[in-house]
Amino acid sequence: MSSKCGYVSVVGRPNAGKSSLLNWLVGEKIAMVSHKANATRKRSNIIVMNKDDQIVFVDTPGLHETEKLLNQFMLEEALKAIGDCDLILFLAPVTDKITHYESFLEKNTKNTKHILLLTKIDNVSNNEVLAKIKEYEDYSDKYEGIIPVSILKQTKQSDILDVVVQHLPVHPPLYDTEILTTEHMRDIFKEFIRESIFDNISDEIPYETDVLINKVEEKNDLDVIKATIIVQKSTQKGMIIGKGATAIKRIGKDARLKIEELTGRKCYLELFVSVKKGWTKNKQGLKELGYDVTF
Ligand SMILES: Nc1nc2c(ncn2[C@@H]2O[C@H](COP(=O)(O)OP(=O)(O)O)[C@@H](O)[C@H]2O)c(=O)[nH]1
Ligand SMILES: [Mg+2]
Structure with a gap:
């Protein structure tokens, strides 16, 4: 070989x-x-x-x-x-x-x-x-x-x-030759929801926002996903939801379509919004969302 x-x-x-x-x-x-x-x-x-x-x-x-x-x-x-x-x-x-x-x-x-x-x-x-x-x-x-x-x-x-x-060394494959990523599906779903927030919400808000996937449940022909959008100020919560919930509906629809495209299955995506005060500004807040600042 x-x-x-x-x-x-x-x-x-x-x-x-x-x-x-x-x-x-x-x-x-x-x-x-x-x-x-x-x-x-x-x-x-x-x-x-x-x-x-x-x-x-x-x-x-x-x-x-x-x-x-x-x-x-x-x-x-x-x-x-x-x-x-x-x-x-x-x-x-x-x-x-x-x-x-x-x-x-x-x-x-x-x-x-x-x-x-x-x-x-x-x-x-x-x-x-x-x-x-x-x-x-x-x-x-x-x-x-x-x-x-x-x-x-x-x-x-x-x-x-x-x-x-x-430029690569001679070495057998490190991973199953069928897989496209080592990421967990729920982390990809999280990124798709974050991407939809970047696409739909202006200014600084996407940079102060993160997403937690609360639940992914596979029903017969449907994935049920529940996720929470985390913001760092209560005013941002209103912006993410938008007048008559239009913004969050758009975010949800865009993300759902990307998820369905990748999985080839129908998806029901339910989004919540929660405030975690100043989470980007301190190491503890960052760590709780998976960004372990070690310096
Ligand atoms: N015109 C053009 N735009 C590109 C090309 N590749 C990427 N882009 C755009 O560049 C922007 C940044 O892309 P992204 O992949 O997120 O950049 P990253 O921050 O380096 O990961 C997006 O709007 C892309 O659509 C390309 O080959 N041509
Ligand atoms: Mg990038």
């Missing part, structure tokens, strides 16, 4: 396109995606088979500077992923300044091998892509390669996967 297998961390600034890329590579919507930055809070594994080789991608929160406690937890998650993998994919939107990459190089203290992915190239001309590649060439001794990517057009999944496996 000479098949390959390894961990590949996907890193880059918030909004670089990390979670979208992984959903596209695995061919299923598993990770939450948002046009707003800093939606992804924890690492999660997304598993892609490329012929006999197994790639365990690790989706990460964005690399960013921050004072906020929750964001510091998120940054820590990303840094752990950088230090602990066989290969890094560093994602940089093609229009980004090269400074994001320079600051990543400083954070990559173990000099883990990495490939640069220039993302969202559908936004610019070919000449602009070429000019940006030239800029990065100053660092050509640092990276293993540069791949321009658009998940909307031009790029094929194999353009990325075939290059990635070249």
